[in-house]
Amino acid sequence: MSNKDHDLSGSIITNDVVIVGGGLAGLFCALKLAPRPVTVISAAPLGQGASTAWAQGGIAAAVAEGDSAEAHATDTIAVGAGLVDETIALGLAREAGARIHDLLRYGVPFDRDLEGRLAVAQEAAHSARRIVHVRGDMAGKAIISALIEAVRRAPSIRVIEGYVAEALLTEDDTVTGLQLRKADDATAKPLTVASRAVVLATGGIGHLYAVTTNPLEASGLGLAIAARAGAVIADPEFVQFHPTGIMVGRDPAPLATEALRGEGATLINDRGERFMQARHPLAELAPRDIVARGVFAEIAAGHGAFLDATKALGVHFAEKFPTVYASCLAAGIDPARQPIPVAPAAHYHMGGISVDAHGRTSLKGLWAGGEVSSTGAHGANRLASNSLLEAVVYAARIAEDIGGSTIAAPGRSLQTSIAPRNGAMPPLSEQNLRAMMTSHVGVIRDSERLAEAVRAFSAIERDAGNIALRNMATTALLVAASAWSRRESRGAHCRIDYAIEKPALARRTMTTLVAAWDVAASLSERAPLRSAQPIIA
Numbered sequence: 351m352s353n354k355d356h357d358l359s360g361s362i363i364t365n366d367v368v369i370v371g372g373g374l375a376g377l378f379c380a381l382k383l384a385p386r387p388v389t390v391i392s393a394a395p396l397g398q399g400a401s402t403a404w405a406q407g408g409i410a411a412a413v414a415e416g417d418s419a420e421a422h423a424t425d426t427i428a429v430g431a432g433l434v435d436e437t438i439a440l441g442l443a444r445e446a447g448a449r450i451h452d453l454l455r456y457g458v459p460f461d462r463d464l465e466g467r468l469a470v471a472q473e474a475a476h477s478a479r480r481i482v483h484v485r486g487d488m489a490g491k492a493i494i495s496a497l498i499e500a501v502r503r504a505p506s507i508r509v510i511e512g513y514v515a516e517a518l519l520t521e522d523d524t525v526t527g528l529q530l531r532k533a534d535d536a537t538a539k540p541l542t543v544a545s546r547a548v549v550l551a552t553g554g555i556g557h558l559y560a561v562t563t564n565p566l567e568a569s570g571l572g573l574a575i576a577a578r579a580g581a582v583i584a585d586p587e588f589v590q591f592h593p594t595g596i597m598v599g600r601d602p603a604p605l606a607t608e609a610l611r612g613e614g615a616t617l618i619n620d621r622g623e624r625f626m627q628a629r630h631p632l633a634e635l636a637p638r639d640i641v642a643r644g645v646f647a648e649i650a651a652g653h654g655a656f657l658d659a660t661k662a663l664g665v666h667f668a669e670k671f672p673t674v675y676a677s678c679l680a681a682g683i684d685p686a687r688q689p690i691p692v693a694p695a696a697h698y699h700m701g702g703i704s705v706d707a708h709g710r711t712s713l714k715g716l717w718a719g720g721e722v723s724s725t726g727a728h729g730a731n732r733l734a735s736n737s738l739l740e741a742v743v744y745a746a747r748i749a750e751d752i753g754g755s756t757i758a759a760p761g762r763s764l765q766t767s768i769a770p771r772n773g774a775m776p777p778l779s780e781q782n783l784r785a786m787m788t789s790h791v792g793v794i795r796d797s798e799r800l801a802e803a804v805r806a807f808s809a810i811e812r813d814a815g816n817i818a819l820r821n822m823a824t825t826a827l828l829v830a831a832s833a834w835s836r837r838e839s840r841g842a843h844c845r846i847d848y849a850i851e852k853p854a855l856a857r858r859t860m861t862t863l864v865a866a867w868d869v870a871a872s873l874s875e876r877a878p879l880r881s882a883q884p885i886i887a
């Protein structure tokens with residue numbers, strides 16, 4: 351059932367579980383909850399506006415002979431730069447096989463070898479070939495298509511498409527519902543949905559950056575509404591930049607998947623020199639943050655950066671990586687014969703709404719899964735292809751947790767204190783915010799630019815008359831304030847003024863919007879100067 355069949359207005363009181371997000375985490379959770387009634391809300395029509403659909407590599411799963419969940423967890427922990435919760439990483443790796451089999455049952459056609467076993471590819475910083483994939487780089491499209499078909503067939507799942515969740519409704523520390531608004535009409539009347547079980551699966555924050563691989567809908571709105579309702583936010587400063595966004599003037603930037611480097615493609619500058627060999631023993635297959643900084647430095651030094659697959663793949667490029675091939679060809683580059691221009695692009699958020707091993711947030715009645723959440727599995731840097739795995743594992747755990755609990759019936763009256771009126775998005779404001787995220791809160795950070803960003807985002811957050819802009823500024827503020835507070839370099843968080851990793855700071859950030867406001871007040875020229883509360887727990 352979809353909202354195309356129904357006129358939506360006013361408020362909906364529902365006994366359903368309400369899931370916000372139509373990517374892997376949201377749809378998988380809805381399917382796992384069946385036959386329990388579920389309403390899925392998605393800002394974009396299903397299949398669009400979800401990072402899941404764009405995933406090229408695949409899902410990390412230790413399913414090959416000779417590989418093990420323990421080895422997978424060891425690699426995850428090594429990349430996470432001291433902040434990975436080891437129990438969580440091992441649990442994730444152990445549940446991978448079962449979730450891959452679920453996806454096969456939902457119709458995802460993972461590639462197989464000649465003997466019919468799941469085929470596995472190599473990706474950076476994995477000690478074994480363990481990425482299950484579909485037709486080379488088509489994993490995301492295949493996963494989302496299969497899940498959408500299964501959801502459309504499930505009588506227990508109602509889908510509301512084209513509505514954005516802009517606020518959580520709460521009583522004390524309990525979530526009682528959501529406020530939604532039509533995605534393409536800022537001034538439309540809001541719709542309220544009363545529910546005592548809400549799952550946020552709204553994806554990442556990449557589109558808060560001017561250079562990103564993420565869709566427009568990945569603007570951090572889910573994280574913002576949870577933070578505004580008082581939820582604890584974990585590790586917001588850790589943003590992964592993909593080293594090889596394809597620089598052909600498109601927003602978002604198309605991605606040249608890591609698997610290309612796994613197949614032997616090299617990174618070169620405009621003189622044809624392989625610059626990663628001098629930076630790390632694993633060269634192009636070093637952890638993502640190191641490769642991203644290498645590419646950033648080469649571009650900053652004026653030498654440019656290119657991914658060269660002409661020798662490693664040559665004429666086989668189109669057949670092995672059809673998505674990348676098509677993106678390059680559309681921009682007039684033949685990657686079988688020419689190096690591809692690349693730059694680091696905001697790609698994945700390790701931080702998010704803090705959740706426990708069941709996906710429960712700090713607010714009663716609110717769960718979070720997929721990229722919007724922070725489970726502790728990634729620490730300061732994500733191992734390639736662990737994010738789809740985390741999304742699918744936690745979606746299943748949330749469904750199990752909700753399935754096993756008694757959810758109170760929704761109240762008849764809803765809190766109405768969230769502003770019903772909304773102003774139009776002021777011109778250039780979103781563009782300016784995104785430009786500042788890239789220049790001030792990007793691959794390389796320093797105290798001065800972070801402080802400037804904190805002040806700017808807190809002013810927007812305080813004054814914005816448009817709710818979407820205010821929510822974007824809320825998430826941007828949380829990222830910038832935590833990045834300002836973490837006075838060290840660790841994983842994807844690189845400070846030129848605090849270049850060293852400090853053992854004393856090897857703990858996750860647990861923060862709130864109030865703590866970020868405190869940082870902003872302490873940095874504000876107008877506010878009385880007082881030292882900011884440390885926001886690292």
Ligand SMILES: Cc1cc2nc3c(=O)[nH]c(=O)nc-3n(C[C@H](O)[C@H](O)[C@H](O)COP(=O)(O)OP(=O)(O)OC[C@H]3O[C@@H](n4cnc5c(N)ncnc54)[C@H](O)[C@@H]3O)c2cc1C
Nearest residue numbers: 371372373374375393401402407408515553720721735738
């Ligand atoms: C180009 C690219 C390639 C990638 N490749 C891989 C890979 O190979 N392997 C891997 O493991 N990971 C990969 N990732 C990361 C991975 O795709 C994501 O982390 C994962 O898909 C997130 O799934 P999700 O369900 O949490 O969010 P998404 O798939 O992004 O879905 C979020 C959903 O929430 C909706 N939404 C957002 N905000 C709101 C709101 N306020 N109200 C209503 N709806 C809202 C969106 O419309 C969308 O339906 C890649 C990411 C990108 C961008």
